[in-house]
Amino acid sequence: VPNPNPSLLVWRSLHLADTAVCNELNTRLTDQADCSLLEHDLMAWLSATPQRRLRMIDLAMRLRITPGGLTRVVDRLVERGWIRRDTLAQNRREVQVTLTENGLRAINKARQVYANAINDTFTHHLNSQDLEQLRRIASKLLQQLELDQPC
Amino acid sequence: VPNPNPSLLVWRSLHLADTAVCNELNTRLTDQADCSLLEHDLMAWLSATPQRRLRMIDLAMRLRITPGGLTRVVDRLVERGWIRRDTLAQNRREVQVTLTENGLRAINKARQVYANAINDTFTHHLNSQDLEQLRRIASKLLQQLELDQPC
DNA sequence: GAAGATTGAGTCGTCAATCTTG
């Protein structure tokens, strides 16, 4: 058994922590807000725009899933009445996804659950110095990684 | 649009970075070592034991997947000739999963690809101080998170 | 023809039910 590289161990811990947090997010969102983590993210992106609306393709890039995958997620949320497909007269090949009033209520609830989960599993275990160091390092990492695939 | 909690942004960056690294790992492992990240991890766990062998249930816990899920992954690797199912005479309800000689070659190759990917996407962008801080923080986080679900 | 969205087929995991062995 070879002697593992130390930075490999660091990444492994980080990845385990990330997975644990994600699992907790998914569990709580499912139980308390009737939506998955991905569905939360989708609605969060919509709610962050002035018109609460985005094109399918832009949404897919932000969520980092394929257009085909997004079609299915959107189907589910439309079914639930939380978003709506709009095609504007000016360009009928684009589909705009819009957050409905019910969707707005849903994302607000989900956001609460999400924030609590992050607080309990993440923030609560770190002090302000940890958070600042982590912020700096994560930004640095992300900046390098996203040079390849800008969003 | 509410003002997001700062630690929420930190976690978001961290999660994005983790996702990007995982995607790169999966891509390179698939292309250069003919296996997925999960399959790599499975063989890595086996190769870390003295007999290169583990029970299904122990393997499932380490990989953090369900027993049912593991059965499928194992099926694939058995098919490929990289692992073997053994039932020992002393306890015929347990299944031991053993790394074969071909599997040993495969994991050694995969480990190389894995280490290169981590190096390029992770280590290379951080200095030794970053790494040490990250190691400390990740350990702290993980320790708290795993109090709930020990492995 | 190419951008944008959807569809069908396939892959890989979960969950709950079942089978087997101690």
Place this chain on the structure above:
DNA sequence: CAAGATTGACGACTCAATCTTC
């Protein structure tokens, strides 16, 4: 009966092919 493994049904995403609109 309970531990351990497998199976069937399913859910959610990817990929490649297709459809529609510019």
